[in-house]
Amino acid sequence: MVTPPPPWAAVPIPNHYFRGEMSPNTPPEPPLAQLEAITSCTICSPLLCVSVLTQVHGQGGFKFQNWAKTYGSSPELYFQPTSVEEIREILDMARQRNKRVKVVGGGHSPSDIACTDDFMIQMGKMNKVLKVDKEKQQVTVEGGIFLSDLNVELSKHGLALANLGAVSEVAAAGVIGTGTHNTGIKHGILPTQVVGLSLLTASGDILECSESINADIFQAARLHLGCLGVVLTVTFQCVPQFHLHEVTFPSTLTEVLNHLDDHLKRSQYFRFLWFPHSENVTVIYQDPTNKPPSSSANWFWDYAVGYYLLEFLLWISTFVPSLVCWINRFFFWLLFSSRVENINVSYKIFNYECRFKQHVQDWAIPIEKTKEALLELKAALENNPKMVAHYPVEVRFARADEIWLSPCFQRDSCYMNIIMYRPYGKNVPRLNYWLTYEGIMKKYGGRPHWAKAHSCTRKDFEKMYPAFPKFCSVRDKLDPTGMFLNTYLEKVFY
Structure with missing residues (x-):
């Protein structure tokens, strides 16, 4: 018996990649297509060394959709393997039938990086x-x-x-x-x-x-x-294991940008949220502490106001876009204008609940370009009153590394994340905002977050990443036929 798909994926979707609104038509319950292959195989690895018979089942008619319901596909066969042997069989099938393979996890990537119309492998049963x-x-x-x-x-x-x-x-x-x-x-x-x-x-x-x-x-x-x-x-x-003490407090964009180095030194995990169409900023410090957990969570403010009321007002603003400026300022005053502190085990502070379905972009620029880039984005919004931006623009920072395709390759970086919510699943106009933001990011040497939607192609990546040819060489060696490619990756490599 085939295990049913996870609930986040069981959504009607056209039999191709899509962007924008979902199809309102719910197809009839799809038939179960099952492939079975039995073979003897030996796996040689320090970790795995077995010789077994395997049986692989693939489900047909499956509809994949990402968490934000912005991208999806209809794989020909959907697999939930429980062993390395089963995965190997799936790859053998794909090779024999000239099919491509994509592996998915939680489905949170806000792009089509996980989409395929061929074979999809969901790794949720290999979770030990x-x-x-x-x-x-x-x-x-x-x-x-x-x-x-x-x-x-x-x-x-x-x-x-x-x-x-x-x-x-x-x-x-x-x-x-x-x-x-x-x-x-x-x-x-x-x-x-x-x-x-x-x-x-x-x-x-x-x-x-x-x-x-x-x-x-x-x-x-x-x-x-x-x-x-x-x-x-x-x-x-x-x-x-460690606890984190989180402190959030209001400030202004001018203050934060003029004293950015001080903020970076003052807190080990520093970030800030800018509220577009205003000078308002929320500063967030997170630092290790020996203090016991304490929380200021409040259902009324966090959910009744911060979710239900906000979503309703954002929905109204889809008919009157000029309301967005007022909404950003009103909710800063309502929810972010006072100092708040929380203490908890580290992962409970790092994680927060993403309540809204959304479109996002997130690029990394050299950290020394933070002020120039953000002020240029602010000026662009001021000079184009018809272009509106939801709050917040989240600004985070990361250390340089040597990972070939890391947006932080050989440079300390500032990540600048923009967002447009989808109240009640409704798409909002964002093209001008998106193109303006991308243009500014490219101007300052930005590199897009790989999981998030962007318009870059191989020519862009060859300029952005000095080690891009090295990565391509490894990819060509490990996957010469392109088994693990899809539409998203074809733009990257071709």
């Missing part, structure tokens, strides 16, 4: 913690484990990841594959915490990778875009 090395403070996990589950398991061993993104309902293999980040100039993007991984290639080989084993492949695979193979395991470098 394989090894915890307390002496080295390292953990090895299967690629399908969600960080939300890993966080809980690590806490049982007195460990934690040093940094996390806003969402933890994401798979370990996926979170490194797209270069997920948080903030903190002393901290890199999440893939910098990876010290080892294993990869099943298109040919069926299993490669163990680290800085000392298959080093070139390791540098590529730490941010792999899902195009090098199937990530089977990931080993993370951890730190002792």
Whole structure:
């Protein structure tokens, strides 16, 4: 019996990639298409060495959709493997039938990076913690484990990841594959915490990778875009478990930009939220503490006002766009104009609930260009009253690294995330805002977040990434036929 798909994916969707509104037509319950293949195979790896018979089942008629309901596809066959042997069989089938393969995790990427009309592999059943090395403070996990589950398991061993993104309902293999980040100039993007991984290639080989084993492949695979193979395991470098003290307080854009270096030095995990069409800013400091947990959470303000009322007003603004300026200022005054403090275990502070479906863009620019770029975006909005922007513009920071396709490759970076919400699922005009923002980011040497929608092509990436040819060379070697490509990746590599 085939396990039903996860609830976030069971949504009607056209049989092709789409952007914008969902099709209102709900198709009849699709028939179950099942492929079975039985074969004897031997897997040779320090981690896995078995010889077994495998049986693989693929579900037809499945509709994939990302969390924000902005992108989706209808894979010919959808798989939820439980072992490496089953994944190998799926790749064998794909090779024999000349099909492409995409691996998905939590489906949170706000782009079509995970979409395919061929074979889709959902890794949710390969979600075990394989090894915890307390002496080295390292953990090895299967690629399908969600960080939300890993966080809980690590806490049982007195460990934690040093940094996390806003969402933890994401798979370990996926979170490194797209270069997920948080903030903190002393901290890199999440893939910098990876010290080892294993990869099943298109040919069926299993490669163990680290800085000392298959080093070139390791540098590529730490941010792999899902195009090098199937990530089977990931080993993370951890730190002792810690609490964070979060302090949020109001400020102005002028103050923050004029004293940016001071803020970066003052807090280990510093970020700020700018409210477009105003000078209003919320500063957020997060720093380790020995104090016990405490919370200022309030359902009325967090949900009744911060979600339900806001969504209703944003929906009204789709008919009267000029209201957006007022909404941004009103909600800053209502929810962000006073000092607030919270203390909790680190991952509960790093993570926050993304309540709204949304369109987002997120580019990394050299940190020294932060002030110029943000002021230019502010001026562009002021000079074009018909172009409106939802709050916030979230500004975060990350340390330079040597990962080939990292937006922070060889430079300390500022990530500038813009957002347009979809109240009650309704799309809002954003094209002018999007193009203006992209133009400014490119002007200041920006590199787009790999998980998020952008208009860049191979020509752009060749200019942005000095190591782009190295990555392409590794990809050509590991996947010469393009088994792991899709429409999104074709724009990147062709």
